Amino acid sequence: MFRVQSKPIDLTELVGYVTDAEAGAIVTFIGTTRNNNEGRNVIALDYEAYPEMAEKELARIGAEAAQKWQIRRMVIVHRLGPVQIGEASVVIAVSSAHREAAFAASRFAIEEIKKTVPIWKKEVYEGGEVWIGTQTGQPFHR
Amino acid sequence: MKVRVKFFAILRERAGTAEVIQELSDGATVTDLWRGLQQQFPKLDVPGIRLLYAVNQNYVGSNDTLNDGDEVVFIPPVSGG
Numbered sequence: 001m002f003r004v005q006s007k008p009i010d011l012t013e014l015v016g017y018v019t020d021a022e023a024g025a026i027v028t029f030i031g032t033t034r035n036n037n038e039g040r041n042v043i044a045l046d047y048e049a050y051p052e053m054a055e056k057e058l059a060r061i062g063a064e065a066a067q068k069w070q071i072r073r074m075v076i077v078h079r080l081g082p083v084q085i086g087e088a089s090v091v092i093a094v095s096s097a098h099r100e101a102a103f104a105a106s107r108f109a110i111e112e113i114k115k116t117v118p119i120w121k122k123e124v125y126e127g128g129e130v131w132i133g134t135q136t137g138q139p140f141h142r
Numbered sequence: 143m144k145v146r147v148k149f150f151a152i153l154r155e156r157a158g159t160a161e162v163i164q165e166l167s168d169g170a171t172v173t174d175l176w177r178g179l180q181q182q183f184p185k186l187d188v189p190g191i192r193l194l195y196a197v198n199q200n201y202v203g204s205n206d207t208l209n210d211g212d213e214v215v216f217i218p219p220v221s222g223g
Contacts, residue, residue: 050196050217113222119221120152120222131221
């Protein structure tokens with residue numbers, strides 16, 4: 001299961017999805033929203049995606065992970081829209097017969113998400129906002 | 143031919159619209175489309191930005207030619223996670 005969604009991510013649901021009688025390990029990675037970045041106080045976050053392509057890219061990452069490691073099941077869910085500070089913005093859950101594969105696959109997935117999946121984060125500060133990754137020397141352009 | 147362009151994130155804000163249908167001559171490339179859009183929406187020219195290109199939800203190169211009905215997205219640096 002590879003999807004983007006506006007509602008909060010239900011970790012229990014995702015762990016249930018990857019639970020497998022032949023698995024000896026489930027690894028979960030939870031990316032959470034931080035209240036500071038580069039010395040600025042972040043008061044709100046907003047995620048936007050090109051949803052059809054984002055889900056396609058997440059599925060591509062899952063397929064690649066399955067080729068590289070002996071994993072049983074994998075799920076990646078990314079939040080969209082406003083996300084409160086401290087909430088999960090992305091959750092990866094992966095099961096495997098032995099723990100090494102699940103650790104490696106989850107690490108691979110989060111690194112790939114940050115490189116190729118068309119999702120963008122806007123940070124709102126007191127006095128300005130910025131699309132992360134797009135800073136061009138004028139941090140608070142609107 | 144006509145293609146559908148979708149704007150996201152900083153480019154959506156700068157274009158002031160999320161979607162536009164663009165008329166192109168046959169054989170036009172992704173770069174040709176971008177040049178035309180920049181004339182139509184001068185604010186799309188974000189200094190120093192590095193874009194990737196997607197046609198029909200797949201990454202493509204800037205010299206790839208477009209076809210009638212394609213969905214084209216110019217992808218600013220991603221920042222998910």
